[in-house]
Amino acid sequence: MKKYLFLLAVGLLLSGCATRPEYFEELTAAEQTQLVNSARTLALQGKAVPDHLRGVFAEVVPYQRIVYEGNKRGRATFRWEIYESPADSSRLTQKDINPYWVMVYATGDLTDPDWKLAHANENPNLPGPEEIRRMQRQKQMQHQSAAPDAGSSRPVRQVRYKR
Numbered sequence: 542m543k544k545y546l547f548l549l550a551v552g553l554l555l556s557g558c559a560t561r562p563e564y565f566e567e568l569t570a571a572e573q574t575q576l577v578n579s580a581r582t583l584a585l586q587g588k589a590v591p592d593h594l595r596g597v598f599a600e601v602v603p604y605q606r607i608v609y610e611g612n613k614r615g616r617a618t619f620r621w622e623i624y625e626s627p628a629d630s631s632r633l634t635q636k637d638i639n640p641y642w643v644m645v646y647a648t649g650d651l652t653d654p655d656w657k658l659a660h661a662n663e664n665p666n667l668p669g670p671e672e673i674r675r676m677q678r679q680k681q682m683q684h685q686s687a688a689p690d691a692g693s694s695r696p697v698r699q700v701r702y703k704r
Contacts, residue, residue, distance in 0.1 A: 566612035568651055576654075577603065580619040580645035589643045589660035594623050598643070607651070617647040617654070 568576065580603070584590055590598045601621050609615040622640040642661050647654035 565609040565614075567609060568607070568613055572613075572652060573607075576617060576647060576651060577605065577619060580617075580647065580656075583645055583656055583658055584621070584643045584660070587658045587660075589658055590623075591641070594625070594641060597623050603645075613651050614649065615651060617651055619645045619647075 581599075584598070585595070598621060601623060603619040603621045605617065605619050607615060607617045621643045623642070624640045644659045646657040646659075648657070649655050
């Protein structure tokens with residue numbers, strides 16, 4: 542009798558009766574479009590995009606990732622990366638390497654989600670490239686003036702033992 546109950550239990554586990562569903566109902570194309578538009582509107586209303594980048598932001602398609610935890614439930618992530626082209630195209634600037642980014646998260650019921658917004662803050666108080674070079678030159682000058690002459694030998698540390 543125990544043998545038959547064991548085989549029945551194994552058969553139920555293998556048939557998938559005791560597991561979670563394999564697929565969830567996903568958002569339709571219209572619902573995904575509405576979700577992206579809502580995320581874009583949130584970023585614009587949240588003043589996450591600087592004024593000089595708003596035109597580009599409207600045209601850029603976000604990277605998106607949707608992870609489902611249930612039927613039309615889960616977490617959606619939208620990321621916009623905006624690369625600025627320098628006026629002098631022969632020079633590569635920090636903004637070319639690290640673009641301005643905006644991320645919007647939608648969690649819960651994706652037809653009416655909870656929203657979160659994150660973005661790269663432009664801080665005008667940070668030093669520019671010229672100021673950084675000037676500070677590096679000053680630091681080198683201070684380091685050279687504090688260094689001993691090349692002709693003198695380095696002081697040798699001595700170890701003294703107590704008797």
